[in-house]
Amino acid sequence: MTEPVLFRWPANAALGRTVSKTKFYEYGTMRAALREKFVEEVQRITWAYKLADETLRLRGTPAVPEIQVFTVEAKGQNVSNDVLAAMDRAVHFPIIFEIESRGRVRTVAAQKSVVSKIPTIGAYFTTDWQPTDALRRPLPTTLDLAGLYEAILAALLPVETRAGETVSxxxxxxxxxxxxxxxxxxxxxxxxxxxxxxxxxxxxxxxxxxxxxxxxxxxxxxxxxx
The missing domain is CATH 1.20.5 (Single alpha-helices involved in coiled-coils or other helix-helix interfaces)
Incomplete structure (x- = not known):
């Protein structure tokens, strides 16, 4: 895993809207076993931040029109990747997740393509757990939302990207x-x-x-x- 990474999301991008878990149950045909895991693992989902042109003054692109930040509070010690993937499939924007559990938080995301009707989701990368009150780093300086998404994902990889190497x-x-x-x-x-x-x-x-x-x-x- 990577070193702990928590980003300082801009205040003017804050939403703080609770999202009902039933919204995700209703999307597609969620298997009964996955729905049960969803119920067992997830306490609350908050649409915490919307990173977009109107909130960050960073231009969106067809590949990354917006970036959503979801805070997921766990009922127990963690939230599994297949539960996160169920949320990812239901939202047609790239998502950065912050999982909170018992005074700890970790940042997790997968590279997600939204250029087609059905999003394509890659492997999930996560940081180690850290205290929820840990210091946060500023967002990377980029020219557009695609560059910001690339930089955030790069910070989650378990290895450093090489010079000129994309996250993909x-x-x-x-x-x-x-x-x-x-x-x-x-x-x-x-x-x-x-x-x-x-x-x-x-x-x-x-x-x-x-x-x-x-x-x-x-x-x-x-x-x-x-």
Whole structure:
């Protein structure tokens, strides 16, 4: 996870409107199991801020016409990603979530495309928990809402974006890194049970090669070999 990130949302973008959970139940056909999880995990949903041209004086784009900030109060210790995804699918704007639970808060969001009728939602990235009264950082300085959305998402990634790298490219890189991690774990399991020395040596060589590939994918600056 990333270091704790809480943004200081502008006061003139504040809404503070409670959103009924039934609004999300009514959207589409929510499975009974997901609705039950929604009820069990979510205490209150607040449409906290609307980041738009009229509130921030930042131009919207077709990809990012507005950005919504939702505060989700958990009944228990957390709110799961599939519950957040149900909310994301029901709102045709990018959303930044702040999950609150027992005096703690974390920021979480997924890269979301709204250019088509049905939003496309990527993997969720989250910060660690921190106290709800922790210091907040100012919003990144950008030219438009698309740039602001990109900068907010970049702050949530578990690795730093490289020079000139978009959040989408960084997300793809992370996906490749996670695949390599799974392959390393599988090779290590084989190594622990392999009785033959020559095969152990071959597995060790493969683990070394995969580890080097993982390092190349997770370094903040790519090597010249990449």
């Amino acid at each position: 490219e960084a997300t793809d890189r992370l996906g490749k890194a996670r695949k390599v991690q799974r392959e390393i774990a599988a090779l290590e399991r084989k190594l622990r049970t392999e009785p033959q020395l020559n095969r152990k040596i071959r597995l060790l060589r493969q683990i070394k090669e995969h580890t080097e590939a993982l390092t190349a994918l997770t370094d903040s600056a790519p090597s010249n070999k990449e």
